[in-house]
Amino acid sequence: MLARGVSRSSVIQSLRVMLIPGRYGLERWSYVLQRVSGVVVSLYFIAHVLETGNFIGGITVWSVPEYSFAERAYEETVKLLKNPIFDVGLAVIGFLVGFHTINGIRLILAHFGFSLGRPKRPEPFTPPPSFSSKQRALFWLSISLAVFALLYTLDALTRVFRP
Amino acid sequence: MVEKVKFRVFRYRPEDGGRGFYKEYEVPVKKGMTILDGLIYIKENIDPTLSVRYSCRMAICGSCGVRVNGVETLACHTQVLELRRRTIRVEPMRNYPLVKDLVTDMTPLFRKQKALMTWLIRRDTVEQENPTKQYLQSEEELERYLQFTYCIQCGLCYSACPVVSTFPDFYGPQPLMKAYRYYADSRDEGGEERVRLVDRFEGVWRCHFAGSCSAVCPKGVDPALAIQLLRRSALKG
Ligand code: HEM
Ligand code: SF4
Ligand code: FES
Numbered sequence A: 001m002l003a004r005g006v007s008r009s010s011v012i013q014s015l016r017v018m019l020i021p022g023r024y025g026l027e028r029w030s031y032v033l034q035r036v037s038g039v040v041v042s043l044y045f046i047a048h049v050l051e052t053g054n055f056i057g058g059i060t061v062w063s064v065p066e067y068s069f070a071e072r073a074y075e076e077t078v079k080l081l082k083n084p085i086f087d088v089g090l091a092v093i094g095f096l097v098g099f100h101t102i103n104g105i106r107l108i109l110a111h112f113g114f115s116l117g118r119p120k121r122p123e124p125f126t127p128p129p130s131f132s133s134k135q136r137a138l139f140w141l142s143i144s145l146a147v148f149a150l151l152y153t154l155d156a157l158t159r160v161f162r163p
Numbered sequence B: 001m002v003e004k005v006k007f008r009v010f011r012y013r014p015e016d017g018g019r020g021f022y023k024e025y026e027v028p029v030k031k032g033m034t035i036l037d038g039l040i041y042i043k044e045n046i047d048p049t050l051s052v053r054y055s056c057r058m059a060i061c062g063s064c065g066v067r068v069n070g071v072e073t074l075a076c077h078t079q080v081l082e083l084r085r086r087t088i089r090v091e092p093m094r095n096y097p098l099v100k101d102l103v104t105d106m107t108p109l110f111r112k113q114k115a116l117m118t119w120l121i122r123r124d125t126v127e128q129e130n131p132t133k134q135y136l137q138s139e140e141e142l143e144r145y146l147q148f149t150y151c152i153q154c155g156l157c158y159s160a161c162p163v164v165s166t167f168p169d170f171y172g173p174q175p176l177m178k179a180y181r182y183y184a185d186s187r188d189e190g191g192e193e194r195v196r197l198v199d200r201f202e203g204v205w206r207c208h209f210a211g212s213c214s215a216v217c218p219k220g221v222d223p224a225l226a227i228q229l230l231r232r233s234a235l236k237g
Helices: A008-019 A026-055 A058-063 A067-081 A084-111 A133-158 B035-046 B107-115 B125-129 B139-143 B146-150 B156-160 B162-166 B173-183 B191-198 B212-216 B223-236
Strands: B003-011 B021-029 B065-068 B071-074 B087-091 B098-100
Touching (some): A008 A026, A026 A084, A084 A133, A084 B223, B021 B035, B035 B087, B071 B212, B107 B173, B156 B162, B173 B223, B212 B223
Parallel strands (some): B003 B087
Antiparallel strands (some): B065 B071
């Protein structure tokens, strides 16, 4: 269902602009990643509530189920989640959450006019003041934290790095 | 030395309606030749139906904005060999209605500038028209807005902005930057009125700091910075 005046091609165009950073540089990558991570983490949050709820039998929990039923629900959930696809998924979530937090703080600072350079006379081959080294450093910090979170999650699940 | 470079140019004829298409042209390129020179070569020697807009050919009038290999740039300010590609894709700017081929209708940009009153506001208009004295500014007062006066209204930033693409009501980088240019000018008396105009959903609050405006600006204007500074002013009230 599309609203009036919105054509299918304009929706595809919007998605392309939102999801493909192109060759516009680091700030555009930040925009795309912040969006994707925000939406994916929101979806994960819903999935996470359902998943943890399942351990205790989903909505049946309000009815005080039998012990055997609760045990079976628990076992089934554990079995379902013991799956390399979920492990990789969780590592990706780790990456996205790590990125979203620090980059979110970077964006909040920028949005309030902090950590940016001051207006100055344009010079060829010098980046605009809004792409300040503080802003860039925070971006790379968020990437570092994201990579760390990714490795940490994988390690916690597989124990590759700790025999 | 002459090299052959393939120009893959977007073509659109309004009378055909619907979608445009790409057409390829082989262009002999010499050192120093710009994308605009290449387009003029095509028009003069291969296909006179190609429409291009330009005037100054020296990056000062702001009429030749196009997208080259997916990034906004002035056709007259980009050298072909600098790109180091055998094929070069030339497309019209985004976020504007298309007139024909590479020519876009800049009306949205000018309409939004007008809505944000991007001109000097003085209460005493009689004095403004016939000044009786000089209105001096200090070095610091000048530095607060000088960067933003270099804008040539090419509209490249407006085309590169992903927010304008996904939410066309957003005022966009150039008009908001221009609003800040006057807001920060010590001679301007727009003050609160200016903040009121941009302190809305379609105004400063919609910017996501994707920075593409400042990345493509051929004049080093940094609209992204101006929007964040304007936002800070709006927050202070
Ligand atoms: C410390 C934690 C967090 C911080 C500092 C943070 C910060 C931010 C900021 C500043 C933005 C706006 C970016 C922009 O202007 O484009 C944003 C967008 C978003 N965030 Fe977060 N966030 C955090 C946690 C979360 C969580 C836990 C969720 C979901 C459950 C979430 C979901 C989203 C979504 C969906 C967006 C929209 C993306 C967009 O509009 O581009 N965030 N976040
Ligand atoms: S701010 Fe830069 S890119 Fe935008 S219209 Fe002005 S000169 Fe062009
Ligand atoms: S022709 Fe004037 S800016 Fe390119």
